[in-house]
Amino acid sequence: xxxxxxxxxxxxxxxxxxxxxxxxxxxxxxxxxxxxxxxxxxxxxxxxxxxxxxxxxxxxxxxxxxxxxxxxxxxxxxxxxxxxxxxxxxxxxxxxxxxxxxxxxxxxxxxxxxxxxxxxxxxxxxxxxxxxxxxxxxxxxxxxxxxxxxxxxxxxxxxxxxxxxxxxxxxxxxxxxxxxxxxxxxxxxxxxxxxxxxxxxxxxxxxxxxxxxxxxxxxxxxxxxxxxxxxxxxxxxxxxxxxxxxxxxxxxxxxxxxxxxxxxxxxxxxxxxxxxxxxxxxxxxxxxxxxxxxxxxxxxxxxxxxxxxxxxxxxxxxxxxxxxxxxxxxxxxxxxxxxxxxxxxxxxxxxxxxxxxxxxxxxxxxxxxxxxxxxxxxxxxxxxxxxxxxxxxxxxxxxxxxxxxxxxxxxxxxxxxxxxxxxxxxxxxxxxxxxxxxxxxxxxxxxxxxxxxxxxxxxxxxxxxxxxxxxxxxxxxxxxxxxxxxxxxxxxxxxxxxxxxxxxxxxxxxxxxxxxxxxxxxxxxxxxxxxxxxxxxxxxxxxxxxxxxxxxxxxxxxxxxxxxxxxxxxxxxxxxxxxxxxxxxxxxxxxxxxxxxxxxxxxxxxxxxxxxxxxx
Ligand code: F6R
Numbered sequence: 001x002x003x004x005x006x007x008x009x010x011x012x013x014x015x016x017x018x019x020x021x022x023x024x025x026x027x028x029x030x031x032x033x034x035x036x037x038x039x040x041x042x043x044x045x046x047x048x049x050x051x052x053x054x055x056x057x058x059x060x061x062x063x064x065x066x067x068x069x070x071x072x073x074x075x076x077x078x079x080x081x082x083x084x085x086x087x088x089x090x091x092x093x094x095x096x097x098x099x100x101x102x103x104x105x106x107x108x109x110x111x112x113x114x115x116x117x118x119x120x121x122x123x124x125x126x127x128x129x130x131x132x133x134x135x136x137x138x139x140x141x142x143x144x145x146x147x148x149x150x151x152x153x154x155x156x157x158x159x160x161x162x163x164x165x166x167x168x169x170x171x172x173x174x175x176x177x178x179x180x181x182x183x184x185x186x187x188x189x190x191x192x193x194x195x196x197x198x199x200x201x202x203x204x205x206x207x208x209x210x211x212x213x214x215x216x217x218x219x220x221x222x223x224x225x226x227x228x229x230x231x232x233x234x235x236x237x238x239x240x241x242x243x244x245x246x247x248x249x250x251x252x253x254x255x256x257x258x259x260x261x262x263x264x265x266x267x268x269x270x271x272x273x274x275x276x277x278x279x280x281x282x283x284x285x286x287x288x289x290x291x292x293x294x295x296x297x298x299x300x301x302x303x304x305x306x307x308x309x310x311x312x313x314x315x316x317x318x319x320x321x322x323x324x325x326x327x328x329x330x331x332x333x334x335x336x337x338x339x340x341x342x343x344x345x346x347x348x349x350x351x352x353x354x355x356x357x358x359x360x361x362x363x364x365x366x367x368x369x370x371x372x373x374x375x376x377x378x379x380x381x382x383x384x385x386x387x388x389x390x391x392x393x394x395x396x397x398x399x400x401x402x403x404x405x406x407x408x409x410x411x412x413x414x415x416x417x418x419x420x421x422x423x424x425x426x427x428x429x430x431x432x433x434x435x436x437x438x439x440x441x442x443x444x445x446x447x448x449x450x451x452x453x454x455x456x457x458x459x460x461x462x463x464x465x466x467x468x469x470x471x472x473x474x475x476x477x478x479x480x481x482x483x484x485x486x487x488x489x490x491x492x493x494x495x496x497x498x499x500x501x502x503x504x505x506x507x508x509x510x511x512x513x514x515x516x517x518x519x520x521x522x523x524x525x526x527x528x529x530x531x532x533x534x535x536x537x538x539x540x541x542x543x544x545x546x547x548x549x550x551x552x553x554x555x556x557x558x559x560x561x562x563x564x565x566x567x568x569x570x571x572x573x574x575x576x577x578x579x580x581x582x583x584x585x586x587x588x589x590x591x592x593x594x595x596x597x598x599x600x601x602x603x604x605x606x607x608x609x610x611x612x613x614x615x616x
Contacts, residue, residue, distance in 0.1 A: 009193015
């Protein structure tokens with residue numbers, strides 16, 4: 001939620017900030033703004049703040065012709081929490097005298113109290129945001145310290161909540177002060193300046209060696225260097241992370257949108273996630289688990305906690321863990337998990353799944369689970385993210401940066417990772433033999449080529465199915481077992497990118513209520529791949545067909561019978577039921593995207609959403 005970028009150096013700050021904000025736009029796109037250092041007619045330094053409602057492109061137009069001499073500034077792209085999207089609520093926010101400007105990502109929980117106190121001391125507020133208190137707190141502290149870094153450090157002592165923030169002062173030209181608690185901040189040195197961002201993607205053109213600030217760490221950037229300090233102001237030497245993913249990830253590479261590009265990258269994601277995971281002797285190698293085989297053998301209950309699409313990956317995992325390891329596995333929305341009193345013992349394994357690794361609900365649930373004594377294992381796509389850091393062990397999904405707001409390739413990476421975990425638990429518990437693991441591993445690897453086959457041969461079928469859905473008011477997704485798990489994901493994908501209302505049901509549940517919705521032409525998207533419940537799903541579909549539903553079936557290649565009830569058929573290659581979620585999800589992603597494109601929606605940045613949800 002919200003993206004921050006800041007630069008001080010030799011180059012034009014405006015261009016660097018706008019390019020960075022464009023890349024961070026996936027974090028929020030309600031409004032955008034920059035504060036650039038400028039020179040007043042009397043030669044003194046000023047701060048020139050420009051904000052605009054809407055996307056970064058609008059801000060770029062606003063700044064056209066703007067003085068390009070400034071070499072220091074801060075920028076922000078916002079996902080509204082406190083206060084509607086408006087110019088007044090857009091960041092940067094400034095102090096009363098306009099000489100300090102602040103950008104912030106996170107939530108200041110005690111902002112109302114701080115605001116009242118500051119107002120009683122004469123500060124005037126011009127926005128409804130929580131962030132504005134930071135500008136005034138820094139202003140007060142600056143009056144005492146006359147040192148921006150010290151002022152930011154002191155301001156943070158008053159704040160309860162989460163922040164990644166960057167501040168500039170007209171009285172300290174070229175200096176940017178940065179602080180972090182529970183909101184990501186990365187800092188890096190390029191050849192021609194110093195950079196700050198919420199995500200490495202905004203500074204990867206300048207440097208591949210970055211510092212991911214830890215909570216309670218501060219950075220002071222100047223055009224020639226960066227100093228890191230702790231909360232007592234003592235110098236520290238933080239670890240440097242090298243970013244090795246390809247810069248092309250940040251570009252569309254000839255695709256019309258990131259969503260399609262990322263869907264098409266999925267064969268690679270499967271292959272990369274599996275590299276080096278099976279030893280020559282058939283043992284699975286997941287060293288990063290942080291648990292010995294003896295400790296794993298003691299696990300007698302698994303909770304998968306996650307949100308949204310990642311939660312749906314958990315539904316797939318439940319089927320696999322219970323089938324292969326024979327231990328109970330529950331899947332819980334992270335936002336609910338922590339408000340219950342789940343049964344957790346030292347032999348409980350909590351698996352936290354999060355693409356971004358910074359979802360506030362998931363992080364809060366991890367912390368809760370650890371306090372209750374569970375082992376926590378993270379599955380995330382972002383190296384060094386809070387979920388990775390706060391878990392006992394972690395598998396990285398190797399999806400590389402996912403830019404489209406709707407998750408696709410990271411979902412497939414999550415399922416593959418969870419499948420490995422389920423196989424490992426099965427092996428350690430003696431329920432799967434080494435030979436079975438080897439065979440499953442090979443078939444899991446085969447899904448890469450199967451996804452490629454779908455991408456190469458089923459686009460026309462998906463297009464026709466999309467034409468059949470695009471004008472509907474609503475759609476139902478149904479399936480059983482694995483088919484039910486991915487139906488939930490299919491429905492989420494369709495509604496979030498196309499704004500077409502969609503629901504998912506276990507197909508057998510249709511007759512208990514949802515079938516009342518069916519009238520002639522109502523789209524029912526059914527996962528009817530060959531599985532132990534194939535005949536049952538077909539019967540459920542016949543009940544829908546009898547009531548006039550328009551049926552779109554995802555079926556196994558070679559299934560000609562399904563054409564008798566389906567109006568449209570999209571095929572996936574024959575695959576073991578356990579792996580059908582990996583392949584059958586792909587046409588559902590393509591379908592959602594096609595419908596969205598046909599309905600004129602912005603598939604990469606759907607309204608009201610943000611890629612990282614750092615509020616609870
Ligand atoms: C939907 C989507 C969201 C996320 C959810 C959790 O396409 O992307 O539902 O899955 O916000 O995010 P992470 O996985 O980053 O914790």
